[in-house]
Amino acid sequence: MRTLMTKLKCHRIVGGYGEGEALVSYEPICFYLTDPKTGVIREKTHELSGKSVANKVLVFPSGKASSVVQIDGLFKLASRNLAPKAMIVKDVETVLIVSAVIAKVPLVDRLEKDPFEVIHTGDLVKVNAEKCLVTLIRK
Amino acid sequence: MHLTKEEEEMLKGELGQGTQTAIELLVTIGDAYDAEKMIPISRAHAASSGQEGDLYFVELLANGGAKCRVPTSTNPVYDIEYFEGLFKAPRKEAEVARKVMEGYKRLGAILSWSCLPYLAENIPLNGETVAFSESSATPYVNSVIGARTNREAAQSALAAGIIGRTPEYGLQLTENRKATVLVKVEVDLNNEFEYSLLGQYVGREIGYAIPVLAGISKHPSTEDFINFCAMANTSGAIPMFYIPGFTPEAETVEEAFQGDVPPDRITVTHSELEQMRQELQTARGEIDFVLLGCPHYTLKQLGEVARLLKGKKIHSGVDFWVCTSATAELLAKRTGYIDIIEKAGGRVVADTCIDEPCWTVYKEKTGMTDSPKCAYYRRFKEVAVADLEDCTKAAIKGKNE
Numbered sequence A: 001m002r003t004l005m006t007k008l009k010c011h012r013i014v015g016g017y018g019e020g021e022a023l024v025s026y027e028p029i030c031f032y033l034t035d036p037k038t039g040v041i042r043e044k045t046h047e048l049s050g051k052s053v054a055n056k057v058l059v060f061p062s063g064k065a066s067s068v069v070q071i072d073g074l075f076k077l078a079s080r081n082l083a084p085k086a087m088i089v090k091d092v093e094t095v096l097i098v099s100a101v102i103a104k105v106p107l108v109d110r111l112e113k114d115p116f117e118v119i120h121t122g123d124l125v126k127v128n129a130e131k132c133l134v135t136l137i138r139k
Numbered sequence B: 001m002h003l004t005k006e007e008e009e010m011l012k013g014e015l016g017q018g019t020q021t022a023i024e025l026l027v028t029i030g031d032a033y034d035a036e037k038m039i040p041i042s043r044a045h046a047a048s049s050g051q052e053g054d055l056y057f058v059e060l061l062a063n064g065g066a067k068c069r070v071p072t073s074t075n076p077v078y079d080i081e082y083f084e085g086l087f088k089a090p091r092k093e094a095e096v097a098r099k100v101m102e103g104y105k106r107l108g109a110i111l112s113w114s115c116l117p118y119l120a121e122n123i124p125l126n127g128e129t130v131a132f133s134e135s136s137a138t139p140y141v142n143s144v145i146g147a148r149t150n151r152e153a154a155q156s157a158l159a160a161g162i163i164g165r166t167p168e169y170g171l172q173l174t175e176n177r178k179a180t181v182l183v184k185v186e187v188d189l190n191n192e193f194e195y196s197l198l199g200q201y202v203g204r205e206i207g208y209a210i211p212v213l214a215g216i217s218k219h220p221s222t223e224d225f226i227n228f229c230a231m232a233n234t235s236g237a238i239p240m241f242y243i244p245g246f247t248p249e250a251e252t253v254e255e256a257f258q259g260d261v262p263p264d265r266i267t268v269t270h271s272e273l274e275q276m277r278q279e280l281q282t283a284r285g286e287i288d289f290v291l292l293g294c295p296h297y298t299l300k301q302l303g304e305v306a307r308l309l310k311g312k313k314i315h316s317g318v319d320f321w322v323c324t325s326a327t328a329e330l331l332a333k334r335t336g337y338i339d340i341i342e343k344a345g346g347r348v349v350a351d352t353c354i355d356e357p358c359w360t361v362y363k364e365k366t367g368m369t370d371s372p373k374c375a376y377y378r379r380f381k382e383v384a385v386a387d388l389e390d391c392t393k394a395a396i397k398g399k400n401e
Helices: A067-079 A094-103 B005-012 B017-032 B052-063 B080-086 B091-106 B137-145 B154-163 B192-206 B222-235 B270-280 B299-309 B326-335 B337-343 B357-362 B372-376 B388-397
Strands: A004-009 A011-014 A017-024 A057-060 A086-089 A107-109 A124-128 A133-138 B038-040 B043-046 B072-074 B130-132 B165-167 B181-185 B211-214 B265-268 B289-297 B319-324 B347-350 B366-369 B382-385
Touching (some): A011 B017, A057 A124, A094 B154, B017 B165, B080 B091, B091 B357, B130 B137, B137 B222, B154 B165, B265 B270, B299 B326, B319 B326, B337 B347
Parallel strands (some): A057 A086, B043 B130, B181 B265, B289 B319, B289 B366, B366 B382
Antiparallel strands (some): A004 A133, A011 A107, A017 A124, B038 B165
16 A cells, blocks of 8 residues: 655644644634534534544634634633644634634644645644644555 | 834743733734734723633733733623522533633723723724724724724734734735625615614625625614624624725725725615515514623613613513613613613613523523524524514513514
């Protein structure tokens, strides 16, 4: 079995290092609408409804929903060690940045290639926000 | 980002740990947006919520000795003592809320506990640089007043209030205040509830955008603006909007777009407003409660409630609530409105948000409100949304017909 490894530059927003299985969402994510005890997305109409964000490297376009609830949602997951290991986004917005800082989750954007083209759910992804480097490993 | 000598000292922790935490957050945001520098702000509004994430950050700042450098007001949490005497509110959550409220006091914030600080407790002027979080506050101060704020999180607004600065990015820059979507309004809007419906529809249709509402010929009232802001920035992300002729930053549609008016547009007619009205008017039949004041009712709206309830009796099976600010409550009491509302069997409560654990008692109950935002939080079994007049009629009859 061949292993494919790709290294991509990115832009650091919130520093740190995190690695895990990729979970790709084409839709924005609201962390308040996940189950705080499991990390499972409860929003019935969401494409990832029923899937858990816990300990994943989450790839998504941006955050959504009111500022207050987004931060509380991610903070509650982090306090139970159920937050994503790292987050890769296309468009940053203030509320998501603040959420990542408070929950201490590495956050990057401006991947040198379109993250939705190069990263697939299930890939192993290492996000080194300090070095502005994302490594993909596909088996 | 270029920092001044004083900002460098803050970042190194020379002005205390709390101040350091505050500027670290703002430098992270500034770097994310490639801001060149920090700019001074004159005031801030923190959308305090009494939740765990809120508590964590407030205590981090307060324990680190931080104090607000500029007037920084706070959002409603809830009147803990009042509700403890009334319902058995969940203890653990009350403890979190109490600590949050103490934390803001230690930070030297203005304890307004109001979601409309821009009306009384902390009012920006046209052209001021500020950091205002809270759904209705961000678009209101940008659009209706013409001050400048980004769509802040509670924590970034609080951090800005602590250091008296914000990174220069986004809506702090003229080129980013350009309108992005044209909305043709082809229906007469008759009251503030119809502005709620308009906000609900526009936010849902356009998501993150700066709309121009063209075609409105009658000057919107303060309450019309408040409702439009709150709903549009909840169903969507609308940090700013224009109504040429009535908002100060652009006289014409062309000016709002800084020249390039896009060909695409959305149109709102009577039928779109009716569609919203139908979607929101869910529960029919007997109701257990009516909850008004999301956003907080103004003094004028408290007067309107008093007019509708004067000499009437609210049905014995219905709890009737109006949330407002401490300032409006004081004046409503003095003016005699609260007396009338209480004689009819209703209650007016200050400092309280409808998205708080004090309302857990209604979790399995059916109610009515005039606020689509109140229904959006889904704290209750079922909530029908209708205008104030229908809400008071239903409260008197005990059912929504």
